[in-house]
Structures are given as structure tokens and as C-alpha cells.
Amino acid sequence: MAEAANAAVSSEVLPLAQALIRCPSITPEDAGAQAVLAEALSELGFTVHHVRYGAAPDGPVDNLVATIGNNDGPHFAFAGHTDVVPTGDRAAWSVDPFEAVVADGQLVGRGAADMKGAIAAMVWAARARLEAGLPQGRLSFLITGDEEGPAVHGTKPLLDWLEARGLVPDLCLVGEPTSVQRLGDMIKIGRRGSVNAWLTVRGAQGHVAYPHRAHNPITDLVAILAELKGRLLDEGTDWFQPSNLEVTDIAVGNPATNVIPALARARLNIRFNDQHSGTALEAWIREVVARHARSADVDVRISGEAFLTEPGHFSALVADAVREVTGQTPELSTSGGTSDARFIRRLCPVVEFGLPGQSMHKTDEHAEVDDLGALAQVYARILDRVFEAA
Secondary structure (H helix, E strand, O other), X not given: OOHHHHHHHHHHHHHHHHHHHOOOOEXXXXXXXXXXXXXXXXXXXXXXXXXXXXXXXXXXXXXXXXXXXXXXXXXXEEEEEOOEOOOOOHHHOOOOOOOOEEEOOEEEXXXXXXXXXXXXXXXXXXXXXXXXXXXXXXXXEEEEOOOOOOOOOOHHHHHHHHHHOOOOOOEEEEOOOOEOOOOOOEEEOEEOEEEEEEEEEEOEOEEOOOHHHOEOHHHHHHHHHHHXXXXXXXXXXOOOOOOEXXXXXXXXXXXXXXXXXXXXXXXXXXXXXXXXXXXXXXHHHHHHHHHHOOOOEEEEEEEEOOEEOOOOHHHHHHHHHHHHHHOOOOEEEOOOOOOOHHHHOOOOOEEEOOOEXXXXXXXXXXXXXXXXXXXXXXXXXXXXXXXXXX
């Protein structure tokens, strides 16, 4: 689209993006962000539901479902989150992280890239679609305030809420910042799974000069970690990079040079592809630990399973819209961390597409103002393709 036209769209998307950023919605605080979004959607005719889950310390969490249309056609959903990560050292920012300043063509603020800019673009796209006529079908927004945190009181229970009311989408697009170098260069069609494990190995404390009277848990822990790290989990697949285990912490906390400690702890993470399941990896970890240290404690948490939305009609539809607006042919990828798409895939096919993410979670997080307009137009074309094909 011509630069002037894109600038006009960007100027329409920008105010809502700024209003959202000005709400310091650090997980699990909402700080008014969903009220801002609810007002914008209500003005378009959406029915808005506010759904709250959880209690302190990880809650309560505010979630939002907004829907418009009927059941006479496809049900398409935009999904995302209004919560953001902490700012870190605010003095290191060039501007107030919640002021939403525009400088040198960039919208600077916490959440600009991840992902309040994308939410504003979604609202613009919804407006454009509705101005062209109410679709034969249903358009929804599924917005959580618990994506950046434990992800316990957000999208997971919200999906149950949708099922109970017969509001299950047929297709869903998550607006995570998937682009890498420039808008349109990458779409996510899947994600690796993630497992965290905490290991506590017990020994018998004693004097280092009398090791036969003690049992050093560090020796056992080192052997456990060596075996776990030494296994080649797989060599990757057509769509996934190889699974990988990383030791993320080792702690003993022994201040004495002449004491064999009684405890040694470690933490590890596995990012795994669809050749594994979280439960199978947990069983393997427990088996290795038990062989080296029978009295050890193992705490495993599975953050999500690997999933793949097989390339096909939906990914092609999104890729075509990206190409038409940006001129980019997007790579279909499963790289990166986890997102709430790992939960949504239980109900329907899901892909992710959004702004460039180089600055997300960093000091001076930002989004190009021109990219806001272009992203809104991509989203609008996706809606046109979904509903006009019905």
C-alpha cells in the first residue's frame, strides 16, 4: 500500500496503542488496560465479557472475551495479552516506559512490541471489516492478563469458559511479535514444548578430611547432570530444531572450605519438539535421578507441549495477506519460546503473526509507527479472506 495510505492507518492505530501502553499492566496487575480495550470494542458493537480468575500472589487476573456476529459462518478469533513484563531499571530508559512517547518514528514503551501494538492493530482491522459489513460468522477477541506470568489464570481457564458457552473458534491468530528483522519475515506455525525441573540431592554432612564418614551430594548431582546433558534427545525434524536441555542453576550454598555439604540443588530446562512429550521427559529425568540418588527430590513442571499447525490453508491465507501488504514472503517457523498458542491449539488451528520482536522485554522496547499501520492492514486482509470465503 502507498506510504501516504499506510501513514493514515498508522495514525489511526497509534492512539489506542498509546492508551494501552499508558496502563502499567505488569502481570498480574491490569491497571485499566482491559477497560481501555473494552471501550474500543464496545464502540464497534462487540459484546464484552470480563472474566476474572485466581487469587494472590499470582492473581487475580483480568481476562476479556469480546464477540460479534452469529453462528452462520466461520468463527475467527484474535488472541493476545495486555500484561507486560517489568521495566527493569527505569533510569536506563530514554523515556518513561509507560508514557508511550513517539520518537524518530518509533512508539517507545513497555508493551509496544509485545503486544499492545498488535492489539491496537487488531481493533483497527475489526473496525475495517465491520465497516464493510457485519460478517456471516463470528469475530472474537480472546485477551488475557496472564501471559507473561505463570499463565495459570489466563488463557487456559478462558478456553474452558468458551467451550461451556459454545464459543469455540474455528481459527485463531495470536498477535505475538513473530517478525525478526522486519515486519512480515516470519510466521509461527508451532512452538516447542518446555519442561522445568528442580533437583534436590541429599547427602551426609561431614569433615572433608574424613570423607568415609560423609556422603557428598555434589558428586551425585554432577553425575546426574552429566547423564542428562549427555543424551542426544533428537536431531530435529522438518519443522522443528533439535530438542535441547540446559542446566540453568546449580546451588550448594556451602560457606565452609572444610565441610562436605548435606544438600546440592540444580535446575534445568528442556525445550523439546514434537518427537517428545512432557510426561515422557519427566519420567526420564526421574529415572536418571533415582539411579544416582534414591533420596533425591524431583519437582517437574511442564509449561506446555510441542505443537504444530500443519502448513495448509490457514498458514497460506495468513502468508498471502502478509505478502500483499509488506512484500515479504514469510518463513514458517516453530522457533523461539512458548506462547499461549500452546493452549489454544487444543480447540482450533492457530498461527502467530505480529511485529518485529528485537526489542521485546528490553529497555526502550519499541515498535515502528509505520509497522503498526502495516500490521493492521495485514490483519484486515486476513479477516477479509476468512469471511469472504465463507
